[in-house]
Amino acid sequence: MLNIEKEQKKKGTKERIRDVAIDLFSQKGYNAVSIRDIARLVKIHESSIYSHYKGKEDIMDSIITSLIEAFNIPAEINLGILPDEYDPQTLINDATMPMIEQLKNPFIRKIMRLMCIELYHNDKILDFFKNQYIEPSYTFWSHVFQKMMDQGYIREYDADLLSREFFSYCIYLLFEIFLFNYNETEYNSLIDDIMNKLSNHIKFIFDMIGLKESKD
Amino acid sequence: MLNIEKEQKKKGTKERIRDVAIDLFSQKGYNAVSIRDIARLVKIHESSIYSHYKGKEDIMDSIITSLIEAFNIPAEINLGILPDEYDPQTLINDATMPMIEQLKNPFIRKIMRLMCIELYHNDKILDFFKNQYIEPSYTFWSHVFQKMMDQGYIREYDADLLSREFFSYCIYLLFEIFLFNYNETEYNSLIDDIMNKLSNHIKFIFDMIGLKESKD
């Protein structure tokens, strides 16, 4: 029992260190934050951090693991989630909603912001972003558009190009939010703004690629 | 005469410091580079740097001035450069060519990379990027598309939205190049890749917004 208590206390501090580190790293960037800054906010001595982590980089590695878990992207794309009969616009809305939902979670916001900020400086983040986030998304959307074409919902067009046209804008929005329009205190209006822009983008794509008049 | 010689020598060192700083900052980021790193490469003592700049931040400020000068964006948009009769695709190509040309200049590449990397960490860069680069570009392209509509080259559509659809992708490409696909040693194939993607994007926009069959 006493061991379990100790274990929980230990685990608690370790997580507090990680959470404070996420706060600081996502605000100031990895390089601008010191072990001492973290220790000060956790309210333990800086040397105590080394009882939980090997060092500063070890904390960052632990955060990156959280990042990967938070996104939890399946290795293989499950296209079974796409019903055979479905209104394209609704489908896209449903598929982009998780992105909006993620933005409402402050932990995810911090961790996404950290990802954007440290993308260039951290090889592990870069690898995750390129190979586990961007690339599978392009593949996913390519399949979605191909399916829509096969079912006659949209005009025939290169599915990979369509996927790029659609999803590149989503990544652009990611950078717009976290690199050059970030305001944690007003994230509600920020989310409204993003939803509005995303909605306009989807509207544009379907105004252009939809069947409408041209089918007759 | 002797004064001029001294002046030139002084100016030479000052510029060498700035150039080395651009190299290092754009590779490692501002925080990861020390005055000593710069002095070592310029082959002067670190203290000598303070004869030319007030300190590290002063060097960065000087670089930001170069950045602003390099882009040299006019305060007011000159739509006179747009001829009245012009093939839309060619017009867009001509207007995007300067972007490609800029990428061929190694100095501009470094300074753009630095801009992307330090966007979040540096308020002056952020201000330049948002207010002097992004915003005027959106306005410019909005006017271009409006003019095309007025002349009947493209379908009627919200010009601001079209501008966003077109130019957001350009900014996305900027980040793709400098944040997550950068390779200075193979920048030739990189430029080919960018030209290809940009060309596909322009093709997409005009496949969608062009008159073609629908006018008949």
Next chain:
DNA sequence: GTCTATAAGTGGATAGAC
């Protein structure tokens, strides 16, 4: 303008008492 010398501070990290 460049150097030496040095100040004064911050950084990450470890040893050992409790």
Next chain:
DNA sequence: GTCTATCCACTTATAGAC
């Protein structure tokens, strides 16, 4: 597991000799 004490490498920056 947390603390005190300490190390030492590295940082920006200045004063003053040449």
